[in-house]
Amino acid sequence: MLASQQVLTAAEMRAAEAALIEGGESAESLMERAGQGAADWVWRLSGGRSVTVLCGPGNNGGDGYVIARELEARGSAVSVVAPLDPATDAARKARAAWGGRPVATAKGDVLVDCLLGTGLSRPLSDEHARLMEELAAAHEQRIAVDLPSGVDSDTGALLNDGLPQYDVTVALGAWKRAHWLMPASERMGERRLVEIGVGDAGSGVALATPPSLSPPAMDAHKYSRGLLLVVGGKMVGAALLAARAAQHAGAGYVKLLSEHSHPALPADLVHDDGDPAEALADERVRAVLIGPGLGRGDAARRALEAVLQRGVPCVLDADALVLLTPAMLPSDCSHILVTPHAGELAKLCEAFAITDGPKLELARELAQVTGMTVLAKGPDNVLASPEHALLFPPAPRWLSTAGTGDVLAGLAASRMATGDTPMAAGGAAVVLHSEAARQLGPVFSAGELVGAVRAAYARFL
Numbered sequence: 001m002l003a004s005q006q007v008l009t010a011a012e013m014r015a016a017e018a019a020l021i022e023g024g025e026s027a028e029s030l031m032e033r034a035g036q037g038a039a040d041w042v043w044r045l046s047g048g049r050s051v052t053v054l055c056g057p058g059n060n061g062g063d064g065y066v067i068a069r070e071l072e073a074r075g076s077a078v079s080v081v082a083p084l085d086p087a088t089d090a091a092r093k094a095r096a097a098w099g100g101r102p103v104a105t106a107k108g109d110v111l112v113d114c115l116l117g118t119g120l121s122r123p124l125s126d127e128h129a130r131l132m133e134e135l136a137a138a139h140e141q142r143i144a145v146d147l148p149s150g151v152d153s154d155t156g157a158l159l160n161d162g163l164p165q166y167d168v169t170v171a172l173g174a175w176k177r178a179h180w181l182m183p184a185s186e187r188m189g190e191r192r193l194v195e196i197g198v199g200d201a202g203s204g205v206a207l208a209t210p211p212s213l214s215p216p217a218m219d220a221h222k223y224s225r226g227l228l229l230v231v232g233g234k235m236v237g238a239a240l241l242a243a244r245a246a247q248h249a250g251a252g253y254v255k256l257l258s259e260h261s262h263p264a265l266p267a268d269l270v271h272d273d274g275d276p277a278e279a280l281a282d283e284r285v286r287a288v289l290i291g292p293g294l295g296r297g298d299a300a301r302r303a304l305e306a307v308l309q310r311g312v313p314c315v316l317d318a319d320a321l322v323l324l325t326p327a328m329l330p331s332d333c334s335h336i337l338v339t340p341h342a343g344e345l346a347k348l349c350e351a352f353a354i355t356d357g358p359k360l361e362l363a364r365e366l367a368q369v370t371g372m373t374v375l376a377k378g379p380d381n382v383l384a385s386p387e388h389a390l391l392f393p394p395a396p397r398w399l400s401t402a403g404t405g406d407v408l409a410g411l412a413a414s415r416m417a418t419g420d421t422p423m424a425a426g427g428a429a430v431v432l433h434s435e436a437a438r439q440l441g442p443v444f445s446a447g448e449l450v451g452a453v454r455a456a457y458a459r460f461l
Helices: 010-022 027-046 059-073 089-098 126-137 236-246 276-280 298-310 319-323 342-351 359-370 404-417 422-440 446-459
Strands: 051-055 078-081 108-114 139-145 168-172 190-194 205-207 227-231 253-257 270-272 285-290 314-316 336-338 373-376 382-384 389-391
Touching (some): 010 027, 027 089, 027 139, 059 108, 126 139, 227 276, 236 446, 359 382, 359 389, 404 422
Parallel strands (some): 051 108, 227 285
Antiparallel strands (some): 382 389
């Protein structure tokens, strides 16, 4: 794992900094490196406008004093607001090196929040919350250093009501979970990382990288590119959406299996109304998607059991997740990808006796307990295998419309039909899904999203 991609807890970050200090660094040298790197970003973003730096008592506040010193050296007009004196040796030295005098409050163009960073586990005091609110309202642009104050670093929870929206968040040393988990991630604005030399901390959680897709081989044919079977039920529309999406994500042959046809069925999509067991007997089937439009009756349950008994790589979505029980799973589930939304994730966790917790931990524990790969979808997508987990940049808000989950499942299943592992397929699906939405812009339907997948795919070739 690249150090720049790892996502750390507060404890992991403290351990990583301690390892650097054991290797010859000091708290002061790390603070200088972090503060100077953050000052570079503030300098670029402020564009010569006045800056107010809000400094807390800890090392995050110390970073703020370094930022103030660096900006003043470059000619910026800087005010420092410090409601508490420094409480660490490194922060005291940083304040002394700055050499200025804090003010009680300030009004300016850019606010830099260095009040409280990684490790906060309780709400801001009423006094500090009011100060934050006043300063945020008095500045046109807001930049958070490491994390916005009032955010739980490990879960992304907001510890106070009414926290401000930031334009930019400058992470220090490594990404933290809150940078990519809701609801905190929604407050972050653009995210930038200042590296300070942190090595691989072995966290097991990373920020996903874009997929590297490739065109088919010169001698490829529809079966060598992968035959995907989409198993639907009485409600054909959802399965049709998934199948149409799958046609645009790499599989060479997509077959829709459902009890009925559909008026919108395109001529280039093969439809089969036969028995699922017979369709699954085709040894050319490389992957299966089951769940969208499946239903929850006896026939749907039998179809799901047949898919799981077949042992082919598969994606379980929607109704299949409601029907799934521990007794249905084979001994080896490494070929299975499940794609639950929040409600379906809760039901799966209940079925597998997993207690309540943050989304990331639920997905990781479900993967570890079952051996499946779990794509917990939503505005903060979490992809977890038994070994590690991936987080993603926020998905476009316009994806919050009916049918887009079916599209995501189709993309993932198509990638599995090409031979991708469940982790690779899930990661590619999330990125393609989000990129297609970005290219469409505001107000689109799931059908329009399918139409944008082709251009999104081309971006990663």
